Amino acid sequence: MDELMQILEELRPDVDFENETSLIDNSILDSFDIVALVGELNDAFDIEIKPNNLIPENFNSAKAMMAMIEQLQDE
């Protein structure tokens, strides 16, 4: 989780990732952030995020992202 938080904070230091739960629904992260984030997460966690993983529920909060990452690591 720490590694994820570090990536997120470097990506968007202006966002409160600890508490925010509507990152996508409220358009806090834009499409360009997602493009950057997907690349970072794939590298950092050795996973492959597919288009069908790119749904709001997986990216609305740091917690949801972590859950997705763990699930992809298990596969």
Add this chain to the structure above:
Amino acid sequence: METSVINRLDKVVRKYPQKIILKDNTKALTFREFDETTKSIGTYLSNLVCAETPIAVMSGRHAYTPAFFLGVVRAGCFYAPIDADMPKARLNQILSVINAPILLTDKDHLKTAQELNFDGKIIVAEDILNTEIDENVLSCRASVITSVSPLYVIFTSGSTGKPKGVITSHLSLMTYIDSVAKVLNINENDILGNQSPLDYIAAIRDIYLPISFGAQTYIIPKNEFAIPTALFDTLNREKITTLCWSVAGVELPAKLNAFESGKPEYLKKLCFSGSVISNKYLKIWQEALPNVLYVNQYGPTEATASCTYYIIRDKVSENTVLPIGRPYENYKIILLNDDNTKTKTGQIGQICIGGPIVALGYYANEEISSASFIQNPLNKNYRETIYKTGDLGRFNENGDLEFHGRMDRQVKHLGHRIELGEIEETAKNIMGIDDCCAMYHKEKENLYLFYTGEASSKDIILSFRSVMPAFMVPRKIVKLDKLPVLPNGKTDMQILKQYFK
């Protein structure tokens, strides 16, 4: 002859009263509802201001916003659309330039409006939608408009840091819309998917193609661009046939591998503009959707959105140099040397644009207007205004215009002339580079490449060495998570300069 977009609106409403003109994810407006909205707002505003007055409009990303714009036009006035998401300092700057007596906003943005340094009257559009329509007042206001009256003022970033308001006339807008519609073969069966912010120049196609030809526009929610499957679902659910997007928007689904899980089934036409598209992403589109009409456009806001177009008939490869093509109908392109003489055939020169699409200048800024909008130096016999773009171009052997970067991005490095745009084009064709920006640190004589992607600096240098002379290989390679962008989507070079060491 039509004198204004009002003529078009009147005509299209008679023809398709029950058809949908605009739709977003919560509501849909028919042409008649749209028209009545414009008339109520127009009547209300006519009681407050004279014709030919600027009205600032700050309204959200929804189906009513274009109707608010046209409501301003119904009052014989012109609108300056502004984006509430911009920093307040920037909004205040724009308001101080346009000096409008009225700021028309929607309920959602009333609070933002009240926090701005604005002395005029703030009106919430939803509060005046029930204004009783006065046809006499409206026809009187419509008669004041001539084809060269301002239609809107759209603000772009100025190199000096102060935003410039580009004034576009009814004639310019209608000329562009008719020309682009001919190339894209737009008709009443087309459904456009709007990507551009509504206050931005790129949205004029999504607003005025429906008004001119009875087409429909669906305003795609902003957050769907982050979720490619949702984006494609929307395009398919709404049966969208036509996309006029920024290059950045077109590249997104390709970058996120969206085509692995689906594609826009109804899409027939895709035109893009704003920057040079990366061949590798265009190729992904072409492979997934081989029968779509792909059109590369070029042009500044000062020449009404786009002035040249190139229909892409062949599949692109890594080395393709995509031309920006030929002038749209009723657009004139000339290439000038630095000394204002005509360039020789096949030579690079500054792209200058003439014709009825040349803007009326920058609002309340005679000084900058007269520097960019000049008498055609090749014409000594009568008045002919051209706009100097600051962009460089060259006509290739097929008569198509090629884009050769910005004039102000040509640098001399170790005695050689280098186009930073060329460095970027080279870098973009290297595997593992998603986006990049080349810059020159004059004092230290260092060529910088800022990039995003997986490539290592070693890979990049080796690739450069295999295709470029040594002096064109960047010396400093800086990997970034994301290139800083200006509100218009272009790279913010001022921020990148901070990396110079």
